[in-house]
Amino acid sequence: MRNEHRGRGFGRPGGWQQADLPDPADVPDWFAGRLPSDWFTGSAVIEIDRDEIVVIGELPIPQPEKPADSEPEADAADKVPNATKEGAIARFRESTRSARMQIANEAQQRYGRSVAWGVSVDGQRYLFTHLAVPVMTRLRQPERKVLDTLVDSGVARSRADALAWTVKLAGKHAEAWLEELRGAMRKVDDLRSEGPKGL
Template identity: 45%
Template sequence: MTSEQLEKLRGWFAGRLPEDVCEHHLDVTVDREEITVRRAHPRAAAAGGAAAAETRAAARGRIQEFRERTRDARVAVAREAEGRFGEKVSRGVACGGDRAPFTHVAAPVMTRLRQPEPQVLDTLVAGGVARSRSDALAWCVRLVQQHSDTWLTDRRDSLEHVQHVRAQGPDRTGPGGEPT
């Protein structure tokens, strides 16, 4: 999907959702399985000098209140969007540091692993990190996702360095100007 198509999609949702549902920033993402519409909700106010646990509980309460109050409107727009765009629409909200998906697609992924890769998953299961190999693999993907910005930046820097070195090398042409 191009950035212009994503902007149009974001605009459609912003224009279609009732104001009390999207009075704050909408985050719209698209992948192969679904369109995800996440609304940013203002941080819940706890008493001044409140403990972190109290602040998190206030944010969770605000998320739950928003979910219940706006359910009918969000579901109606999601159904309309699914018919219009031919994709499943998932919904959620972000409040402060908390992200709460209300609905989501759990897409099955087939993979082939060679030894000792399944042993890593089995170790995570045995250690209580995950309930199953599937959960362990999802845990690994989330870990990579958390670090992806750093890792991808490092990878891009490496590729740029390789391209710079190649550009400084000799041409790859043989006698008569033919590629070698």
Template identity: 50%
Template sequence: MITAEQHEKLRGWFVGRLPEDLYESVLEVTADREEITVIGRIPEPRLAESVSAAERDAAVAGRVQEFRERTREDRVAVAREAEHRFGKKVSWGVECGGSRTLFTHVAAPVMTRLRQPERQVLDTLIAGGVARSRSDALAWCVRLVQKNADDWLTDLRDSLDQVQRVRAQGPDADTTKTAGQEHR
């Protein structure tokens, strides 16, 4: 997990480095151990108010595809620079017309040990046709928690940021410098 200050620097770098006309605004820059994801808002297609929901959805999908193709070279150039600078893959996404689309993103394997009752949950999802495998079922469970516990997860992340700030101010904050000198 990155600190709040690291996140601010990362977001600032992307906001400063992205071409001015790439996004209307940068909405999110998130990072974990493997990946940085940049999501920005793009303009909605201009449509008459009387169009159907199906036409509106198709127009938004077309706008997203047009943006993806038109900006590919610029995004790849920024991603290469960022990958060299930060040592992580960069993924891209857009928000348009109230929906969010991720273009490419890392699907990192995660190993876990589950006891029988937990495996039975996954197997029930497979039997019910919700997932094709235990891996898919576990990913489905994570997405469900993410969707239903978003406020709680945000509070938890904020609390972790506060813990990192307090640790950085503690008495052991400069021990890396003094510890080596004490043992000479």
């Protein structure tokens, strides 16, 4: 007998739990064709989840003007003042604002997700406005005690901050495992899409 409730049980119905969202598989290719070629050095890094697409591009390291009689330095990039980098970021952010808004609108229509922007300068990332999505959860006393300890010790201002802090910490220390898990989920989704239809 066919299971009339198929796909409603425990697990990942529709892969990524987002069957109603457009497939984001070609997001990097779309942005590669849509972004102006003179914005970044190299290809932009694209990060995607079910809520948001984050586009991060590498800006060239600004080189301050030097007197003609000064000696060349081997590590000139290391000597660039933070203020110079901040100025380059501000210039990029303001000069590209209208174009970024247009691209973001097009991407949101195509993929059903908000678009956030950021840049990388000299190995440091700077994100512009991006989503902070509330996530509701129920915790038993042992888990609440962990959060309360972080609040009471001053590590976090609230339980919400403490939960965000622990998620960041877990992600940082388990990134290799999480990436392996994401790869396995993609394989499952590929196999599911290749399976027989109409079952």
